[in-house]
Amino acid sequence: MSPTDQKIPSIEITPRSVFENRRQLIKLAAAGGFGMALAPWFSRDALAIASQKLIATPNPAFMVKDGSTSYKNITSYNNFYEFGTDKSDPMAYADSLQTRPWTVTIEGLVKKPVTLDIDALLKLAPMEERVYRMRCVEGWSMVIPWDGYSLSRLLNQVEPLGSAKYVEFISLSDRKQMPGVKSNIIDWPYREGLRLDEAMNPLTLLTFGLYGEALPKQNGAPVRIVIPWKYGFKSAKSIVKIRLTEEMPKTSWNQIDPREYGFYSNVNPSVDHPRWSQATERRIGDPKGIFAPKIKTEMFNGYADQVAGLYSGMDLKKYY
Ligand SMILES: Nc1nc2c(c(=O)[nH]1)N[C@H]1C(S)=C(S)[C@@H](COP(=O)(O)O)O[C@H]1N2
Ligand SMILES: [Mo]
Numbered sequence: 001m002s003p004t005d006q007k008i009p010s011i012e013i014t015p016r017s018v019f020e021n022r023r024q025l026i027k028l029a030a031a032g033g034f035g036m037a038l039a040p041w042f043s044r045d046a047l048a049i050a051s052q053k054l055i056a057t058p059n060p061a062f063m064v065k066d067g068s069t070s071y072k073n074i075t076s077y078n079n080f081y082e083f084g085t086d087k088s089d090p091m092a093y094a095d096s097l098q099t100r101p102w103t104v105t106i107e108g109l110v111k112k113p114v115t116l117d118i119d120a121l122l123k124l125a126p127m128e129e130r131v132y133r134m135r136c137v138e139g140w141s142m143v144i145p146w147d148g149y150s151l152s153r154l155l156n157q158v159e160p161l162g163s164a165k166y167v168e169f170i171s172l173s174d175r176k177q178m179p180g181v182k183s184n185i186i187d188w189p190y191r192e193g194l195r196l197d198e199a200m201n202p203l204t205l206l207t208f209g210l211y212g213e214a215l216p217k218q219n220g221a222p223v224r225i226v227i228p229w230k231y232g233f234k235s236a237k238s239i240v241k242i243r244l245t246e247e248m249p250k251t252s253w254n255q256i257d258p259r260e261y262g263f264y265s266n267v268n269p270s271v272d273h274p275r276w277s278q279a280t281e282r283r284i285g286d287p288k289g290i291f292a293p294k295i296k297t298e299m300f301n302g303y304a305d306q307v308a309g310l311y312s313g314m315d316l317k318k319y320y
Contacts, residue, residue: 054122054127054147054208054209054212054213054214055127055212056127056128056129056147056148056209056212057126057127057128057129058128058129059128059129059130062128062130062131062132062203063131064131064132064133064143064302066133066143066283067143068131068143068144068145068211069142069143069144069283069284069285070285071210071211073142073284073285074142074144074210074211074219075091075216075218075219076088076091076218077140077284078090078091078218078219079136079138079232079233080094080180080218080219080220080237081180081183081185081186081190082171082172082173082178082180082181082188082190082237082238083097083178083179083180083218084179084180085180085183085185089180090217090218090219091218093179093180094216094217094218095217096177096178096179097172097177097178097217097221097238098177099118099217099221099222099238100118100222101117101118102117102118102222102223102240103115103116103117103118103240104116104118104121104223104239104240104241104242105240105241105242106154106155106158106241106242106243106244107241107242107243107244108164108168108243108244108245109160109161109163109164109244109245109246110158110159110160110161110164110244111158111159111160111161112157112158112159113158114157114158118222118223121154121206121223122208124149124153124154124157125149125150125153125154126149127147127148127149127208127209128147128148128149129145129146129147129212130145130146130148130205131143131144131145131146132144132146132205132226132228133228133301133302134226134228134232134235134301135231135232135267135281135297135301136231136232136233137231137232137233137261137265137273137278139276139278139280139281139282140281140282140283140284141281141282141283141284141295141297142283142284142285143283144210145210145211145212146205146207146209146210146226147207147208147209147210147211147212147213148205148206148207148208148209148226149205149206150202150203150204150205150206151199151200151204151205151206151225152199152200152201152202152204153206154206154242155167155199155200155244158244160196160244161244163246164196164244164245164246165195165196165245165246165247165248166193166194166195166196166244166245166246166247166248166249167193167194167195167196167199167242167243167244167245167249168191168192168193168241168242168243168244168245168249169191169192169193169194169225169236169239169241169242170189170190170191170236170239170240170241170242170243171189171190171191171236171237171238171239171240172189172238172239172240173188173189173190185256186252186256187252187255190236190237190252191236191249191250191251191252192225192233192234192235192236192251192252193248193249193250193251193263194227194234195310196244197310198227198307198310201306201307201310202306203227203228203229203303203306203307204225204226204227205225205226205227205228206223206225207220207223207224207225207226208222208223219237220235220236220237220238220239221238222238223238223239224236224237224238224239225239228301228303229266229267229300229301229303229304229306229307230264230265230266230267230301231265231266231267233252233253233261233265234265248263251263253265259274260273260274260275262319262320263319264311264316264319264320265320266300266307266311266316266320267297267298267299267300267301268299268300268316268320269296269297269298269299270299270317271316271317271320278297279296279297280294280295280296280297281294281295281296281297282294282295283295
């Protein structure tokens with residue numbers, strides 16, 4: 001094992017079933033069941049888990065009626081082009097992503113720019129679990145219990161200047177760790193952005209985990225953004241930089257095709273993608289498969305109560 005390998009907390013490389021078993025073991029150990037003779041692998045895991053602090057308090061304000069998508073589906077059907085364009089590529093190849101050490105820099109139009117170590121960022125605010133509906137622009141959806149805290153908690157700390165109007169999110173781009181970055185499908189790094197008021201909306205979640213575990217690499221470890229009322233591509237994964245700007249930032253999908261992917265990209269069943277309708281969606285993991293009845297997509301993905309006010313007076317066909 002190389003020194004760098006040792007820095008990766010094993011929680012992140014442990015499949016869920018094994019993790020669950022070890023959680024039991026740790027409870028036993030805490031109760032004194034193991035005495036002094038802990039195997040080296042075991043004590044390392046115990047430390048890694050203790051330092052992750054992913055104990056998230058379920059927030060009842062963000063529960064949905066639909067059952068959650070299975071952990072297996074959430075972690076095996078992914079879009080993460082840094083690891084390839086097939087839905088199965090991220091699970092197959094994201095293992096090479098090194099999530100420690102990791103820092104996130106918050107810069108631009110803020111009073112207190114800062115570079116934070118991921119483990120400091122984790123502890124900045126209490127971790128909540130929120131079950132969000134997620135809708136990909138391609139027409140599929142999932143229901144995911146995310147663990148994190150409102151991005152506003154971080155933005156308030158750095159004190160945005162009055163001139164800041166937008167927030168830009170920049171993902172890691174490293175050819176050595178990310179085989180998909182060799183392709184020129186995207187002008188790397190992956191970039192996304194929000195208007196400052198969208199970024200400050202309590203729904204916008206700085207996300208560190210799902211189902212009470214550190215984010216699997218294919219889902220954007222160690223930290224990503226989740227914006228449940230917008231198409232999935234707005235929710236940038238594995239971010240290293242957050243920049244506050246006066247100008248609307250350039251975003252990856254908008255650069256690929258501005259007609260197909262707007263800056264706002266709010267989920268909107270009445271604004272079709274140029275090549276397909278957005279009126280309905282297919283829930284991943286429905287046991288009826290292709291025979292499952294299509295679900296009607298809701299305005300703002302069902303979050304209109306919380307976010308419609310952000311767009312009052314705006315023509316959402318023009319600002320798609
Ligand atoms: N850096 C980065 N972030 C990304 C993507 C990507 O390719 N690279 N894909 C986006 C798209 S299209 C979707 S639908 C979601 C998927 O998130 P999930 O795999 O955790 O469900 O991540 C988004 N964030
Ligand atoms: Mo997506």
